[in-house]
Amino acid sequence: MNIDIGIDLGTANTVIYIRDKGIVVNQPSVVAYEVKGKKVIAIGNKAKRMMGKTPEELEVVKPIKNGVISDYTLTERMLKAYVMAAMQKRKIWGKPNVCVCVPSGITEVQKRAVEDAVFRTGAKKVYILEEPFAAAIGAGVDIESNKGHMVVDIGAGTTDIAVISQGGINYSASEKVGxxxxxxxxxxxxxxxxxxxxxxxxxxxxxxxxxxxxxxxxxxxxxxxxxxxxxxxxxxxxxxxxxxxxxxEEVSDMVINAIKLALESTPPELVGDISEYGIILTGGGSKIFGMNRLITEKTGVRVRRIECPELVVATGAANAKDYVLNSEHVTVLESQQDF
Ligand SMILES: Nc1ncnc2c1ncn2[C@@H]1O[C@H](COP(=O)(O)OP(=O)(O)OP(=O)(O)O)[C@@H](O)[C@H]1O
Ligand SMILES: [Mg+2]
Known part of the structure; x- marks a missing residue:
């Protein structure tokens, strides 16, 4: 079984990866709409450019805030628009299998709602995968191996840290800082x-x-x-x-302290693996100048260099294999009817 489309539905940005094609959508999770009637008039970059400049009758919002969907209708509209755009760029027809990563603070009900929205764009199967796995896969890690890996994702509103080994999670924490x-x-x-x-x-x-x-x-x-x-x-x-x-300084200290706590809470053998491989640092927030060096200096653990840390989650979601897709870290919705 292959995944055809990987989606990183983030608080700040939505990224979509298509198998054999690469990244086809990388746009802000922003929607502009008319207050009266809630008609959507712009999505993504176009909507973001309107921020702070709109007349009274228009509103520009980020429908996902602090890692939680605050406006479901707008999130669904945005997601649909992006998935439809991505699907048009696919060469092969037929219903795709889609794997989505959602913000860590999302509730079960919201997870279901996201699944449903993607499903209604014409997917065959929709998988929701926990983000650290997608990040690790996207960064090129063999997550089935018995080596321990630490993924630190600095997003817009949260920093999510996870230690994974043998396809499972040994430690995870989500800090409200990004x-x-x-x-x-x-x-x-x-x-x-x-x-x-x-x-x-x-x-x-x-x-x-x-x-x-x-x-x-x-x-x-x-x-x-x-x-x-x-x-x-x-x-x-x-x-x-x-x-x-x-x-x-205060914000970067919070990130550092969260990483230190994660290392302290991890068993010695795994910490050994982590320092050997290097911390996998992902998310747009990690791109601020000097973050790698600051982490290495304060924790003594090196950071693995990743080409585009803001794109690895979508890439990893699209490249998830059966082993992960059949694990407990995934929820699936399957097509029962034809659309
Ligand atoms: N070159 C850069 N330097 C500093 N910060 C950056 C850079 N590029 C992106 N960012 C920041 O990264 C953040 C967005 O990161 P990312 O796209 O990973 O978030 P997200 O996945 O949408 O959010 P979340 O994971 O919290 O849901 C924003 O705060 C943005 O300003
Ligand atoms: Mg993210």
Missing amino acids: GDDFDEAIIKYMKKRHNVLMGEVSTEQLKLEIGSVYPREKDAVGYAKGKELVRGLPTKVPVKSSEIIEAC
């Missing part, structure tokens, strides 16, 4: 230090440009763009990456 908390910390810092009130989108942009959690060889410089706190006029203040490290 990439978006760096943005929030930067907003607070700019307000306090530079009297600048920044918006969500420009803050993330600044983070992508010069965000750091570990010193760079040479300080990078960016601009905090927003409004003056007192007069409310537009302003642009130069900021150094070293200031961002300071702003983000």
Whole structure:
């Protein structure tokens, strides 16, 4: 049995991988709609570009918040649009087998609802796979082996840590801290230090440009763009990456402490395996400059280099084999009727 489509339904981004084709969707989990009648007018990048700029009659939302689906109808609309777009890029026709990874905080009922939504786009079978397995598979790990592996996924709102070995989970924890908390910390810092009130989108942009959690060889410089706190006029203040490290310290400490706790809670033999292979660091939040080095410095365990850490979950979901799909870490919904 092969999976045809792998989906990472994330709080910040939805990624879809198609077998033999690769990543076909990598878009923000954002929806813009008309308040009256709830008509959806934009999804993904187009909707994200509208954030913080819409007139009263429009609203732009992230329908999945803090790892939980907060607006089911909009999530379903978004998911359907992405799956349909992905299916059109498939070469082979016939009903696909789909494997989905959902946010860790999702309830059983919501899991069912996601399954249902994907199912109704025309899937033959829908598997919901626990994320650490998908991340490990996507990172190229043989999860059936008796070696222990640690997966640390820094997403938008959560950091999920799991230790897996022989196809099972030895330790798992979900900390309510992620990439978006760096943005929030930067907003607070700019307000306090530079009297600048920044918006969500420009803050993330600044983070992508010069965000750091570990010193760079040479300080990078960016601009905090927003409004003056007192007069409310537009302003642009130069900021150094070293200031961002300071702003983000509390958040990066939380991530580090969660990893330390995971290592402390893991049996010695497995810790040995983990340090030999290196921590598998995934998720967009892990891309902030210096995260690898900070983890290695603070824990003494090296981090394995992964090409695109934000894409491995969808890739792994699409490449899950029978061994995983038949395990207890998966729930399945099977087509009973033709659509
Ligand atoms: N180059 C980068 N530098 C710093 N942060 C980044 C970078 N690229 C993405 N991010 C951050 O990564 C986060 C999104 O990560 P990701 O796409 O893995 O989240 P998600 O899977 O949707 O969320 P979750 O797993 O919490 O449901 C955002 O906070 C984003 O700002
Ligand atoms: Mg994620």
